[in-house]
Amino acid sequence: xxxxxxxxxxxxxxxxxxxxxxxxxxxxxxxxxxxxxxxxxxxxxxxxxxxxxxxxxxxxxxxxxxxxxxxxxxxxxxxxxxxxxxxxxxxxxxxxxxxxxxxxxxxxxxxxxxxxxxxxxxxxxxxxxxxxxxxxxxxxxxxxxxxxxxxxxxxxxxxxxxxxxxxxxxxxxxxxxxxxxxxxxxxxxxxxxxxxxxxxxxxxxxxxxxxxxxxxxxxxxxxxxxxxxxxxxxxxxxxxxxxxxxxxxxxxxxxxxxxxxxxxxxxxxxxxxxxxxxxxxxxxxxxxxxxxxxxxxxxxxxxxxxxxxxxxxxxxxxxxxxxxxxxxxxxxxxxxxxxxxxxxxxxxxxxxxxxxxxxxxxxxxxxxxxxxxxxxxxxxxxxxxxxxxx
Amino acid sequence: xxxxxxxxxxxxxxxxxxxxxxxxxxxxxxxxxxxxxxxxxxxxxxxxxxxxxxxxxxxxxxxxxxxxxxxxxxxxxxxxxxxxxxxxxxxxxxxxxxxxxxxxxxxxxxxxxxxxxxxxxxxxxxxxxxxxxxxxxxxxxxxxxxxxxxxxxxxxxxxxxxxxxxxxxxxxxxxxxxxxxxxxxxxxxxxxxxxxxxxxxxxxxxxxxxxxxxxxxxxxxxxxxxxxxxxxxxxxxxxxxxxxxxxxxxxxxxxxxxxxxxxxxxxxxxxxxxxxxxxxxxxxxxxxxxxxxxxxxxxxxxxxxxxxxxxxxxxxxxxxxxxxxxxxxxxxxxxxxxxxxxxxxxxxxxxxxxxxxxxxxxxxxxxxxxxxxxxxxxxxxxxxxxxxxxxxxxxx
Numbered sequence: 212x213x214x215x216x217x218x219x220x221x222x223x224x225x226x227x228x229x230x231x232x233x234x235x236x237x238x239x240x241x242x243x244x245x246x247x248x249x250x251x252x253x254x255x256x257x258x259x260x261x262x263x264x265x266x267x268x269x270x271x272x273x274x275x276x277x278x279x280x281x282x283x284x285x286x287x288x289x290x291x292x293x294x295x296x297x298x299x300x301x302x303x304x305x306x307x308x309x310x311x312x313x314x315x316x317x318x319x320x321x322x323x324x325x326x327x328x329x330x331x332x333x334x335x336x337x338x339x340x341x342x343x344x345x346x347x348x349x350x351x352x353x354x355x356x357x358x359x360x361x362x363x364x365x366x367x368x369x370x371x372x373x374x375x376x377x378x379x380x381x382x383x384x385x386x387x388x389x390x391x392x393x394x395x396x397x398x399x400x401x402x403x404x405x406x407x408x409x410x411x412x413x414x415x416x417x418x419x420x421x422x423x424x425x426x427x428x429x430x431x432x433x434x435x436x437x438x439x440x441x442x443x444x445x446x447x448x449x450x451x452x453x454x455x456x457x458x459x460x461x462x463x464x465x466x467x468x469x470x471x472x473x474x475x476x477x478x479x480x481x482x483x484x485x486x487x488x489x490x491x492x493x494x495x496x497x498x499x500x501x502x503x504x505x506x507x508x509x510x511x512x513x514x515x516x517x518x519x520x521x522x523x524x525x526x527x528x529x530x531x532x533x534x535x536x537x538x539x540x541x542x543x544x545x546x547x548x549x550x551x552x553x554x555x556x557x558x559x560x561x562x563x564x565x566x567x568x569x570x571x572x573x574x575x576x577x578x579x580x581x582x583x584x585x586x587x588x589x590x591x592x593x594x595x596x597x598x599x600x601x
Numbered sequence: 602x603x604x605x606x607x608x609x610x611x612x613x614x615x616x617x618x619x620x621x622x623x624x625x626x627x628x629x630x631x632x633x634x635x636x637x638x639x640x641x642x643x644x645x646x647x648x649x650x651x652x653x654x655x656x657x658x659x660x661x662x663x664x665x666x667x668x669x670x671x672x673x674x675x676x677x678x679x680x681x682x683x684x685x686x687x688x689x690x691x692x693x694x695x696x697x698x699x700x701x702x703x704x705x706x707x708x709x710x711x712x713x714x715x716x717x718x719x720x721x722x723x724x725x726x727x728x729x730x731x732x733x734x735x736x737x738x739x740x741x742x743x744x745x746x747x748x749x750x751x752x753x754x755x756x757x758x759x760x761x762x763x764x765x766x767x768x769x770x771x772x773x774x775x776x777x778x779x780x781x782x783x784x785x786x787x788x789x790x791x792x793x794x795x796x797x798x799x800x801x802x803x804x805x806x807x808x809x810x811x812x813x814x815x816x817x818x819x820x821x822x823x824x825x826x827x828x829x830x831x832x833x834x835x836x837x838x839x840x841x842x843x844x845x846x847x848x849x850x851x852x853x854x855x856x857x858x859x860x861x862x863x864x865x866x867x868x869x870x871x872x873x874x875x876x877x878x879x880x881x882x883x884x885x886x887x888x889x890x891x892x893x894x895x896x897x898x899x900x901x902x903x904x905x906x907x908x909x910x911x912x913x914x915x916x917x918x919x920x921x922x923x924x925x926x927x928x929x930x931x932x933x934x935x936x937x938x939x940x941x942x943x944x945x946x947x948x949x950x951x952x953x954x955x956x957x958x959x960x961x962x963x964x965x966x967x968x969x970x971x972x973x974x975x976x977x978x979x980x981x982x983x984x985x986x987x988x989x990x991x992x993x994x995x996x997x
Contacts, residue, residue: 231842231884231887233891234884234887234888234891235888235891235892235895235897474978474979474980477980478979478980478981485984486981488980488981489980489981489982489983489984491971491983494970494971494974494975494978494980495967495970495971495974497974497978497980498907498969498970498971498973498974498977498978499970501904501973501977501978502904502907502908502973505885505904506878506881506882506884506885506904506908507881508885508888509881509884509885509887509888510880510881510884510885512884512888513884531877531880531881534873534877535877535878535881580870583870583873583874583877584873586873586876586877587869587873590854590876591858592854592857592858592869592872592873592876593858593861593864594864594866594869595861595864595865595866595869596861596864
């Protein structure tokens with residue numbers, strides 16, 4: 212039998228294929244990946260990550276410092292004049308992939324992605340330089356579950372330069388020395404955490420490799436980064452959109468680890484006198500997962516490329532990437548667990564770290580459902596109106 | 602001629618060719634023959650055989666450049682087996698004489714090709730084919746029955762897999778031939794599908810004589826040649842990337858926009874999921890093309906057919922759900938031959954029914970999962986008892 216004319220690859224039109232950005236990895240990106248992977252293998256093996264989830268120091272500050280000093284990957288998209296590497300969000304996404312593959316406990320997404328994008332958008336060069344140089348770790352004080360690409364729902368008030376209020380479930384803020392705080396008058400302030408008016412209460416988090424805090428500000432002094440509500444809203448929307456785009460690559464790394472781990476385990480484990488891998492029912496699940504991972508890779512690369520080019524399609528690409536890669540990473544972790552059987556349900560096996568990271572990442576910056584609703588508006592596939600048809 | 606490296610270089614060659622050959626001229630066949638002789642038929646094919654030895658990623662841009670100039674095309678959708686399977690097989694395994702004999706009229710659409718592979722008793726287990734080919738002087742005499750043969754009724758030539766040694770284990774007793782569909786003893790009968798159409802055929806072979814110079818590859822090497830043909834069928838490499846919403850999602854999305862009265866919450870979520878999956882498949886295909894252009898062929902193509910089948914089936918089912926009562930109407934149950942390219946004009950019921958074949962034709966989704974698991978992920982195959990037993994001793 213044959214494929215017929217309606218297969219996707221035989222479509223005649225090629226109009227925007229030429230317009231699609233490069234979805235591959237460059238040699239420079241592969242070199243970067245190798246360095247990050249080597250550092251993580253040496254400094255962040257999974258059993259150390261697991262032990263850290265029950266220690267007092269949830270954030271791996273030593274690894275974080277090495278990412279800055281040894282690899283210089285904390286300011287990749289920042290211009291060289293501002294102390295960065297003058298690279299782009301593409302390279303940032305490659306680092307995120309490797310950090311996801313290792314479920315590393317560092318505030319990369321919050322500081323090197325979200326805060327970097329917000330500060331870059333506002334032209335806050337001084338703080339950006341400190342961040343890129345590893346001298347400052349910065350967190351955006353917005354609930355981690357808040358849908359990306361939206362203006363913040365400020366829960367803090369400002370009186371002059373003093374900020375008061377609370378923000379629930381902020382990620383990557385435990386070791387931050389600077390918070391970016393939206394206030395209800397539409398401003399955005401930078402607030403040092405090294406003052407009595409700032410309290411960070413650790414939250415028992417679904418993913419303790421990226422633990423949350425509840426933030427309370429009581430007359431904390433800050434300095435204004437943006438007073439115009441439009442500027443602050445734009446910067447937060449932009450920063451979280453870039454974060455959503457890059458998070459997809461982290462999710463890809465999680466999914467790739469889960470697939471690889473499943474394939475290895477099926478080849479090792481014997482039951483009924485043969486390897487699990489020789490059972491077709493199990494092999495087919497790996498094959499399906501592999502197809503999904505290849506799609507996640509293409510979509511995540513597209514999102515990173517759109518961020519790098521500041522493409523007009525960035526909002527679509529970011530929500531597409533979150534809608535797809537969230538589901539793929541969770542599915543990969545769930546399959547990995549099931550294919551491991553009982554050992555996969557134990558504390559001593561790493562798969563639960565990946566399941567928790569995948570699940571919390573799917574809910575972060577908006578659930579896949581929320582991103583599909585966003586896409587409905589962006590690509591004109593509107594929801595039904597709440598009326599019985601006439 | 603140096604092989605072009607980029608789409609821009611390829612387009613310059615097309616422009617030069619068009620300077621010497623009027624695309625609006627009266628003799629379309631002569632134009633296509635000249636295009637073949639200039640190496641611009643398929644730039645990825647070898648020099649002297651319709652190509653320039655370039656990357657297959659340049660084939661699409663060259664086709665596009667000719668189309669943009671209004672040049673006649675070789676109606677590729679009407680010779681999909683010839684272009685997609687016969688040509689790559691001839692290029693890989695044919696003798697220079699066979700390549701020179703068949704490739705040019707194949708590409709210009711003078712000759713349509715089909716494949717005589719599947720049999721009633723050999724579907725997914727293709728290596729079990731029972732059609733026999735027995736040597737008789739300079740010829741082979743072929744007897745058997747083939748099935749699921751698209752285009753057999755229009756074809757001049759067929760790729761044929763036949764058993765030449767029933768005493769050998771099944772994969773080792775096969776030989777690959779090119780069969781003349783006009784030869785005595787070839788009987789093509791239409792096979793009707795559940796859509797009402799007769800897209801496929803049964804082909805009965807009764808004492809058909811095939812000269813030995815129409816054998817492709819060595820006697821007994823038919824399975825290896827077949828594997829290559831099937832990979833070309835399944836791995837649609839280097840095809841043009843469709844625009845956003847260019848696949849089965851397009852009809853559905855358009856209807857959703859134009860008919861607010863048909864929108865429901867449950868289907869809305871499915872439409873959005875399909876939009877996401879369609880775009881993911883499109884970007885995956887685009888990435889595969891980029892890998893080819895960069896000289897890094899990846900295995901992602903094996904997943905494309907699997908994902909496409911799932912998408913087409915879900916999208917066509919969602920279309921029925923959106924249409925509701927209107928989808929109760931079908932357009933045509935008569936036993937007609939299909940019209941290439943009319944899928945969008947048919948009723949949604951037809952798309953729904955036809956999509957059921959997507960996960961069966963050209964390798965079932967289950968076989969494709971085996972291929973991914975074994976060849977891409979390196980997982981071992983099922984324990985088997987049929988590999989080393991002579992074919993004639995296997996239970997049937």
